[in-house]
Amino acid sequence: MILTYKIKHQKDLSRELDLAIKVAEYAISNKDKLSTKNIAHIGLKSVIANQILRKYGRNWKVKAVKSVKLAIPNQGIKYQTGIINISSLKLFIPFNKSFQKINQIELDKLFAYVSVTVSEPPTIKTKTHIGIDLNTTGHCAVVAIKETGKVYKFGKKAEYIHKKYKSIRKDLQKRGLYKIVKKIKNRESRIVRDLNHKISKSIISLAVKEKGCIQMEKLQGIRDNKKHRKSFKYALNSWSFSQLQKFVEYKALLAGIPVTYCEPAYTSKCCSKCGTVGERNDKYFKCLCGHVEHADVNAAFNLAKMSTSIVQLQEGKSFLQAESDTRQKATQRSTATLEPHWL
Numbered sequence: 568m569i570l571t572y573k574i575k576h577q578k579d580l581s582r583e584l585d586l587a588i589k590v591a592e593y594a595i596s597n598k599d600k601l602s603t604k605n606i607a608h609i610g611l612k613s614v615i616a617n618q619i620l621r622k623y624g625r626n627w628k629v630k631a632v633k634s635v636k637l638a639i640p641n642q643g644i645k646y647q648t649g650i651i652n653i654s655s656l657k658l659f660i661p662f663n664k665s666f667q668k669i670n671q672i673e674l675d676k677l678f679a680y681v682s683v684t685v686s687e688p689p690t691i692k693t694k695t696h697i698g699i700d701l702n703t704t705g706h707c708a709v710v711a712i713k714e715t716g717k718v719y720k721f722g723k724k725a726e727y728i729h730k731k732y733k734s735i736r737k738d739l740q741k742r743g744l745y746k747i748v749k750k751i752k753n754r755e756s757r758i759v760r761d762l763n764h765k766i767s768k769s770i771i772s773l774a775v776k777e778k779g780c781i782q783m784e785k786l787q788g789i790r791d792n793k794k795h796r797k798s799f800k801y802a803l804n805s806w807s808f809s810q811l812q813k814f815v816e817y818k819a820l821l822a823g824i825p826v827t828y829c830e831p832a833y834t835s836k837c838c839s840k841c842g843t844v845g846e847r848n849d850k851y852f853k854c855l856c857g858h859v860e861h862a863d864v865n866a867a868f869n870l871a872k873m874s875t876s877i878v879q880l881q882e883g884k885s886f887l888q889a890e891s892d893t894r895q896k897a898t899q900r901s902t903a904t905l906e907p908h909w910l
Contacts, residue, residue: 698870
């Protein structure tokens with residue numbers, strides 16, 4: 568498994584970063600001359616220049632560069648008892664992490680991004696099942712444990728953050744301050760990223776404590792659905808569910824916690840007690856069996872239990888969808904023959 572650590576370095580690399588931009592510009596203009604001997608006059612160390620030539624010279628989509636990071640491969644890195652030594656830059660970075668090997672290091676004006684390979688711990692023997700329901704409104708993660716019946720809610724302020732910065736950007740756009748709009752958007756992304764790290768850390772700590780396996784929904788392609796109401800589209804498009812799932816997944820891997828994904832269909836509509844389809848109205852869920860529950864909590868328990876009734880409903884939906892697609896294709900083929908053609 569590959570991890571990247573962000574560490575602040577204490578060296579002024581302004582000169583090297585300026586030279587790196589010149590090397591990148593040369594690579595873009597001379598894609599047939601990607602050799603360090605051709606850019607020796609620029610003055611950047613060949614071990615760094617070679618990485619930049621490869622990155623920008625082989626990428627045909629890049630037309631211009633504004634900033635370039637200094638990339639040092641494994642060959643240019645030495646490690647001795649908690650200290651990384653980059654001799655080409657005369658730079659020493661404290662690093663007290665366990666790892667198998669250092670893959671490469673990238674540097675900008677302030678930070679070093681150390682990419683290392685770490686060994687994956689063995690998967691623990693689980694005793695509980697943990698379902699995680701992710702949401703765009705309310706708490707962005709609702710966690711339910713099947714065996715104990717306990718419920719945990721995380722990330723309530725995520726919705727407030729999105730609404731706050733949406734309002735700020737809207738006001739700035741009216742005033743034509745588009746550069747500040749971009750800065751505000753970047754600030755929002757950093758805040759949400761930090762929140763997702765904290766949420767995922769809390770979830771994994773809970774999973775380790777309860778010795779539970781994690782079950783989440785497959786949410787890829789959820790934004791492709793065009794039936795969403797207009798007021799819900801912004802919340803959906805600003806929702807960083809994929810980032811949160813990735814954080815949970817890699818932290819679970821480091822802790823030896825197994826993570827599985829299931830289809831999201833009917834997990835919010837079925838009753839977590841009896842398994843039949845109930846009635847959901849926003850965050851309120853009610854079933855004919857008399858079970859009343861918060862809709863997100865009900866969905867989280869469904870994910871933890873993943874009853875056979877939900878699986879059967881999903882299979883039935885998949886069959887109907889496949890049958891509908893087959894009929895549509897057949898109709899398209901039959902109508903295609905009615906088109907006039909010249910002999």
